[in-house]
Amino acid sequence: MSSAEHLTEKERQRVVVLTDILTRLHRGATPESVQTEFDQHFQGISAIEISLMEHQLIENDDNDITFEDVMKLCNVHANLFKNRVTEAGGTSEFEKHGHPVHVLKSENQAMRAAMMRINRLLQKLDGADVESGIIKGLGNQLRLLGQFEQHYQRKEEIIFPVMEKYGHLAPPKVMWGVDDQIRGLFQVVLDELAQVETKGVAAVKESFTAFQHEFNEMIFKEESILIPLVLEVFNEDDWIAIALDSKQYGYAIVEPEEEWIPNRVDFSESVTSDKLKEDKQVQDKAETLTIDQLPRDKELPFGQGYLTLNEVGKILDLLPLELTFINKNDVFKYFNDSIPDEEKAFLRAPSAIGREVKNCHPPKSLAMVLQLIEDLRNGVKDKEQMWFERQNGQFIHVTYVAVRDDDGSYMGILEYVQDIQPLRALTGMKRGLD
């Protein structure tokens, strides 16, 4: 990717300033204290350039800068862009209904409107006796706003992988961390609302104000930094895949009114091959996975018997488990499709196939995931199990097991996930037919 030798003197200067600012944040300086200096040096610099610089600094080992520092810089960053937001003229693809960018923006608008309604209700509750009708309405509106989860999930699970594919590793990581903070703040609001009768409206109000501030900042970051950045780097095939994958995650408050049909469906050959070169690593992986040439009905030796490829596929999709496989290089390679999406404990997107597993997790659980992978790889463990209850009544049991070849060499990790609530609920016996 971009290496230091290609930088001009000016660019090198900027990297020095950015390093200095981030180092100060790392040592505890407040974001406000660096705003002026940041504005001065980064006025007119595109979001991509700044994110690339941040990326380099995180990856670079000769400084202490972590992505948590970049996260602190996020607001500073956004403030600069607030002062010079420019709108492009003409109707582009992304301004059309159903285009993933249009969908994101419509959702943001609907969520802003929901926040206004919530504020109004909180104001109405001020001073007055707690009116149960308004509390119910407030609950309605918060539940509605809670659909931001779908918006965040689409961003994290579908858009971030494509950004990573193009080498933008830092912005997704940083944003995902902030998303998780916002999720936490929202949960506090819900908890306060549940206790409104004993603790009063003030606590709800206070928690909502805290949430709203960060939430609005995120909307701004999405629209002024994330969207311009991805519009510059994603091609139309990427957007088509994103639009397609979006459906299974669902939408926040507003659904796309129509399907986006791009003017040009086929991405031209030459451009595609350029992209392929750029993206060679992932493509190479994909090529070794290609099985189109293999006869689907040829008997192949499996275990103690024989199966055709066709039979293998059908059987894997019938096992009552969510199966996920990552290979020895930590690349997400396979998931089966036997459980309906709405019942899945962990939704997977086809577009995430080929993605490195370290990029598939929110920062807060990453350390645990990497530890687990290392332990399974090195044989410290062969298996790890976890279980938890979900709000929908499911009792999820998760197993991670190391897959090893006959000679013991590590091949990857198989994850299998099952809702065991129906099994836990069994009593007595049933020995006849239905």
Add this chain to the structure above:
Amino acid sequence: MNNTIDFTVPVYTVIKEHPELKGILVEFGFKPLTDPAMLNTAGRLVNLNQGAKKIKADVNVLAQQLEWNGYDVKGVENV
């Protein structure tokens, strides 16, 4: 970002601008709204005032429900 609900425009238009209202309206008694075909036909002909009358509900109660959900209302016709 308009949070005002106009009781004199067709229900279809109201839902188009505020898709999130559908749940509240259905809960209030506008059951046919769950059927997209009904929304597309009757929904284009009937406004909230007329709709409330059709299902024999008090339009003022509906207005209050919406206000309790943070909306402004306008054009509510008292019977």
